[in-house]
Amino acid sequence: MSGPGPGGARTAYRKIWDAHRVAGDPESRALLFVDLHLVHEVTSPQAFERLRQAGRTVRRPDLTLAVMDHTVPTGERGQPLQDPVAAEQLRQLEGNCEEQGITLFDLRHRRQGIVHVVGPELGLTQPGMTIVCGDSHTSTHGAFGALAFGIGTSEVEQVLATQCLWQAPAPTLEIRVEGGLPLGVTAKDVALAIIGEVGVAGALGSVVEYTGSTIRGLSMEGRLTVCNMTIEAGARAGLISPDQTTLSYLEGRPACPRGRDFEAAAETWLALASDEGASFDRSLRIAAERLAPHVTWGTNPAMVAEVTGRIPRLSELPGEAEREAAARALSYMGLEEGTAIEDIAVDRVFIGSCTNGRLEDLRAAAAVVAGERVHPRVRAMVVPGSQTVKRAAESEGLDEIFRRAGFEWRESGCSMCLGMNPDVLASGERCASTSNRNFEGRQGAGGRTHLVSPPMAAAAALHGHFVDVRQLTLAELPGAR
Amino acid sequence: MEGVRRFEGLCAALPRRDVDTDQIIPKQFLKRTGREGYGDACFFDWRYLPDGRPRPEFELNDPAYRGASILVSGANFGCGSSREHAVWALRGMGFRAVVAASFGDIFRANSLQNGLLPVQLSEVQADAIAARSVERRGYRLLIDLEAQTVSDRDGEICGFAIDPFWKECLTLGRDPLELALDHAADISSHELRRAAWLPRCSELAGLT
Numbered sequence: 001m002s003g004p005g006p007g008g009a010r011t012a013y014r015k016i017w018d019a020h021r022v023a024g025d026p027e028s029r030a031l032l033f034v035d036l037h038l039v040h041e042v043t044s045p046q047a048f049e050r051l052r053q054a055g056r057t058v059r060r061p062d063l064t065l066a067v068m069d070h071t072v073p074t075g076e077r078g079q080p081l082q083d084p085v086a087a088e089q090l091r092q093l094e095g096n097c098e099e100q101g102i103t104l105f106d107l108r109h110r111r112q113g114i115v116h117v118v119g120p121e122l123g124l125t126q127p128g129m130t131i132v133c134g135d136s137h138t139s140t141h142g143a144f145g146a147l148a149f150g151i152g153t154s155e156v157e158q159v160l161a162t163q164c165l166w167q168a169p170a171p172t173l174e175i176r177v178e179g180g181l182p183l184g185v186t187a188k189d190v191a192l193a194i195i196g197e198v199g200v201a202g203a204l205g206s207v208v209e210y211t212g213s214t215i216r217g218l219s220m221e222g223r224l225t226v227c228n229m230t231i232e233a234g235a236r237a238g239l240i241s242p243d244q245t246t247l248s249y250l251e252g253r254p255a256c257p258r259g260r261d262f263e264a265a266a267e268t269w270l271a272l273a274s275d276e277g278a279s280f281d282r283s284l285r286i287a288a289e290r291l292a293p294h295v296t297w298g299t300n301p302a303m304v305a306e307v308t309g310r311i312p313r314l315s316e317l318p319g320e321a322e323r324e325a326a327a328r329a330l331s332y333m334g335l336e337e338g339t340a341i342e343d344i345a346v347d348r349v350f351i352g353s354c355t356n357g358r359l360e361d362l363r364a365a366a367a368v369v370a371g372e373r374v375h376p377r378v379r380a381m382v383v384p385g386s387q388t389v390k391r392a393a394e395s396e397g398l399d400e401i402f403r404r405a406g407f408e409w410r411e412s413g414c415s416m417c418l419g420m421n422p423d424v425l426a427s428g429e430r431c432a433s434t435s436n437r438n439f440e441g442r443q444g445a446g447g448r449t450h451l452v453s454p455p456m457a458a459a460a461a462l463h464g465h466f467v468d469v470r471q472l473t474l475a476e477l478p479g480a481r
Numbered sequence: 482m483e484g485v486r487r488f489e490g491l492c493a494a495l496p497r498r499d500v501d502t503d504q505i506i507p508k509q510f511l512k513r514t515g516r517e518g519y520g521d522a523c524f525f526d527w528r529y530l531p532d533g534r535p536r537p538e539f540e541l542n543d544p545a546y547r548g549a550s551i552l553v554s555g556a557n558f559g560c561g562s563s564r565e566h567a568v569w570a571l572r573g574m575g576f577r578a579v580v581a582a583s584f585g586d587i588f589r590a591n592s593l594q595n596g597l598l599p600v601q602l603s604e605v606q607a608d609a610i611a612a613r614s615v616e617r618r619g620y621r622l623l624i625d626l627e628a629q630t631v632s633d634r635d636g637e638i639c640g641f642a643i644d645p646f647w648k649e650c651l652t653l654g655r656d657p658l659e660l661a662l663d664h665a666a667d668i669s670s671h672e673l674r675r676a677a678w679l680p681r682c683s684e685l686a687g688l689t
């Protein structure tokens with residue numbers, strides 16, 4: 001973290017850091033207070049167990065929210081889980097929350113959903129807050145100008161017990177994205193283009209702040225997508241300074257202050273934005289006008305190409321390590337170097353996850369799907385990010401559009417983003433997915449994942465292979481009115 | 482937390498970059514609710530054939546690495562998911578340290594919490610140690626956390642950096658959670674300063 005710039009100008013990160021430091025050295029290691037602790041079934045049982053063994057209790061159950069999302073089946077709710085190990089994990093979460101007085105959104109709750117979708121839509125994620133969760137994609141919440149990052153189970157235990165966490169200041173990286181996004185190019189493509197440029201370790205350990213006219217022009221949903229993917233460049237957190245878009249999104253949400261309190265809060269929130277002249281340790285510029293829809297071809301999110309491009313030839317890659325990694329990835333993916341992206345056929349399509357499972361994402365995909373049919377070889381599913389998203393989409397008739405085209409319309413959860421529930425790829429199956437990780441086996445052992453935006457996934461479902469959404473009729477394109 | 486000062490062990494090389502925690506411990510093992518018993522599942526899909534026999538081509542299946550306690554790998558080791566199970570699995574497989582040019586941020590924190598030492602060296606040094614681990618059978622390293630040095634039988638190879646906070650926790654066996662509890666009064670006074678309108682999850686319990 002760089003110190004204050006000229007005239008005491010501070011970054012939003014620095015301001016949040018200063019406002020949450022409970023003890024410790026401001027420049028080396030500080031104890032930070034946590035405003036919101038999100039908990040889910042997979043990374044919490046061992047933390048609660050240790051807490052209990054040490055005879056401790058949760059310090060601030062009122063600042064802790066638990067949801068069931070990672071392992072939940074997305075078929076009809078109310079059925080017993082087929083997987084006894086997963087069922088036991090859910091039971092433990094229920095028991096732990098009951099014992100400690102923590103609010104839990106279980107499978108029957110009307111607000112159940114993926115933890116990173118639920119927080120923002122409730123207005124629980126607010127600017128200037130510190131937010132942690134035993135999940136790497138906690139960076140998502142940074143879209144509101146919060147300092148939000150993933151932690152491991154031992155740290156979950158620490159936050160349960162103390163509501164605080166030891167943190168060393170991180171280096172800062174400004175990623176400035178300027179210019180208008182071309183039609184058919186989404187926030188997901190911005191994120192993939194950035195990772196393609198900086199690499200999966202390009203922001204390692206840093207706190208990234210996204211700035212520039214493109215970012216300002218994004219909706220909250222788009223900003224959430226960009227901040228969500230920040231972790232894929234190795235960053236600790238990503239954030240966007242709060243502005244009018246942030247305030248308009250928050251006003252009236254269940255967990256947000258109302259009336260005079262909202263005005264007071266709004267004033268504090270706007271003052272959190274990075275000051276003019278605040279300095280970052282590093283800066284990077286991306287021109288949005290030149291961006292195209294992106295498709296990953298390998299086994300990490302930086303192995304990515306434009307839809308009209310090709311998989312690189314190994315000889316074009318800069319170093320030995322890169323060539324080896326690409327060769328290994330292509331062998332896993334069952335692909336040849338130099339193949340045109342549009343020639344890659346898919347078996348499955350997954351639209352959902354905390355990256356692209358919000359209403360705007362489903363609308364963008366539905367616009368492409370409307371009146372068309374899923375390719376006969378393809379099995380396609382839509383998994384809304386939360387029950388709230390699902391109900392909103394249904395009230396607009398999006399479910400009908402998807403169903404009529406041959407998509408499965410499912411209940412909310414992480415689903416095929418990581419395949420801890422029954423939604424998995426079979427070995428060798430190839431999937432166009434709107435999720436965030438294309439690691440080996442992520443969606444099922446031997447499964448092959450290509451990361452894309454929601455309209456690109458929708459188009460791949462209809463055609464049975466990747467196609468450039470910009471070729472579709474104008475009216476179908478996201479952003480077109 | 483147990484104290485670690487220096488230890489010596491056999492090195493096993495896994496010379497690839499960006500080894501992600503999905504590979505270290507695949508998701509099907511994350512449904513368990515304990516901290517033990519993940520060692521056999523470590524690197525599951527790389528390590529075993531579908532019928533359960535070891536994959537002969539996987540580096541860590543080399544019998545020469547049996548009993549290894551130091552893993553040497555490429556840059557950005559442990560990237561991806563926050564699953565602490567990855568560290569439990571590596572510990573379960575017998576590793577006490579990982580040597581690499583860089584580490585995933587959350588993985589590093591999880592390692593330190595569990596006494597798995599992330600030894601960060603320059604890319605050149607990490608590659609050289611990986612090469613020696615492959616070429617010389619039985620190659621061993623001595624890792625001295627107090628002196629912050631890495632040596633082999635030919636002498637000191639290089640120093641390494643470590644966060645002073647963690648060095649203290651690891652060498653003295655201090656628990657960061659207990660160190661935080663020592664600040665209970667500071668935490669309480671911070672709580673009194675917080676704005677009244679900040680959200681409380683308890684108020685959402687009855688939300689429909």
Ligand code: SF4
Binds near residue numbers: 115137
């Ligand atoms: S949707 Fe995927 S990335 Fe998001 S929280 Fe769930 S498993 Fe993690």
